[in-house]
Amino acid sequence: MIMDYETAVDDILETKLKPLVKPIDREAYYPREVIGELAEAGAFIQGTNRLHEQITREIRLVEQVSAYCMTTGFNLWCHLAALTYVRHTRNRRLKERFLPLLESGAVIGGTGLSNPMKYYAGLESLHLKAEEQPGGYVIHGVLPSVSNLGDGHRFGVIAETFDNRRIMAFVSCDHPNLHMQEKADYLGLNGSATYACRFEGVVISDEEVLSDDADLFIKDIRPSFVAYQVPIGLGVAAASVRGMEKHVNRQSGCNAYLPVQPADIKERAAAMSDSLARLSKDGRVLSAWEELLEIRRATAELVLDAVQAGMLHAGGSGYKQTSHEARRLREAYFFVNLTPTVKQLGKMLDSNGA
Structure with missing residues (x-):
């Protein structure tokens, strides 16, 4: 069938x-x-x-x-x-x-744009340098954390040239001059295939160059980059709501006295989902940068409230390391530190999205 x-x-x-x-x-x-x-x-x-x-x-x-x-x-x-x-x-x-x-x-894809997104927000300098040569570029430098990597995978990077330009390339994890060290000591999301990546003369052909002008290209790709993050948070919030609803009758219904209820999270999540849906419906999801930043920040705040409420509604069972509530709590702390982080979002919105 x-x-x-x-x-x-x-x-x-x-x-x-x-x-x-x-x-x-x-x-x-x-x-x-x-x-x-x-x-x-x-x-x-x-x-x-x-x-x-x-x-x-x-x-x-x-x-x-x-x-x-x-x-x-x-x-x-x-x-x-x-x-x-x-x-x-x-x-x-x-x-x-x-x-x-x-x-x-x-081919499975990863994204090496945590450092560049911080660069364009004025928070960091670029970690990668690119030297132009006939037929492409040679890249040197270190990216501390790139996720969803593995044999045969590809990921995007932005590197600065010696004449003060920035280029974006699509790099193979299999390149012999790319050295990858797995990072699996996080509070959560250790199954994310995250690696520190050291570029020691990684040769990029012209066919692997996404853009010779990353400053312009980043403006085209960053709305979708952020839009796809919002549903990560909404999914975790929805799971937290379902968990709270399972515990509604626990200890003679005393969860009703907790300050955050499932209905509160549902209402806030629906508002964010509706805002994102409106941008998607008319195509503005491809360009509404500041609106997407606002939704993304609100989602981060929602997720923290949702998972913390989930822990309280579960009571003692939630404090077992193997509980769904504890897992979602760890996941949420990763989400709010995912680029753009909560503090980065605040700075960008204060600077009108820059």
Whole structure:
């Protein structure tokens, strides 16, 4: 029997992802196969959809996945960020080569833009340097943390040239001069396949250059970059609500006296979801930068309130390290420190989105 898309996604999440949630959380298991299964179901194929319509569908998918497991939702976001870079590039050869591979899941994508996003917000200098040579560039430097990496994967980076330009490249994890050291000592999301990446003369061909003008290119890709993060938080908030609702009758119903109730979280989440849906419906999700930053900040605040309320509603059972509530608490603290972080969002909004 051939399943329709929605049924296929539900089946993947219930039968493939759900059994992996504990190994992901406790054993730093990397759920690469889930992204592969979603790709096989056609999740990333734009087809006849307009770009904002495809983004709307993918936003919904990120929320569904994150409600099961935020680590996997975050990995999915990384892949969608890579897809965003390739969808927007004007490098025809790069797009023709890599877009079908990313859509099909034959290549999994990561994003190395944590440092560049901070650079463009005036928080850090760029960590990578690029020297131009015939046919491309040579890149040197270190990125402390890049996620969703592995054999055969690709990820985007921005490097500064010696004549004060910035270029963006699509780098292979298999390059012999790229040295990767796995990082699995986080409070949460250790299954995110996160690595420190040291570039020691990584040669990038012209076919791997996403843009020779990253300063302009970043303005095209950053709205989607942030838009895909919002449903990560909404998924975790939705899971927290379901957890609270399961405990409604605990200890003779005394959870009713807690200051944050499931209905409070639902109302706030619905408002954010509606705001994002409005931007998606008319295509402004591709350009409404400051509005997306506001929604993203509000989502971070919502997630913290949701998971902390979930812990209180669960009571003693929530304080077991293996509980769903404790896992979501750890996930939430990762989410609020995901670039752009809460403090970075505050600075950017105070500077009118810069």
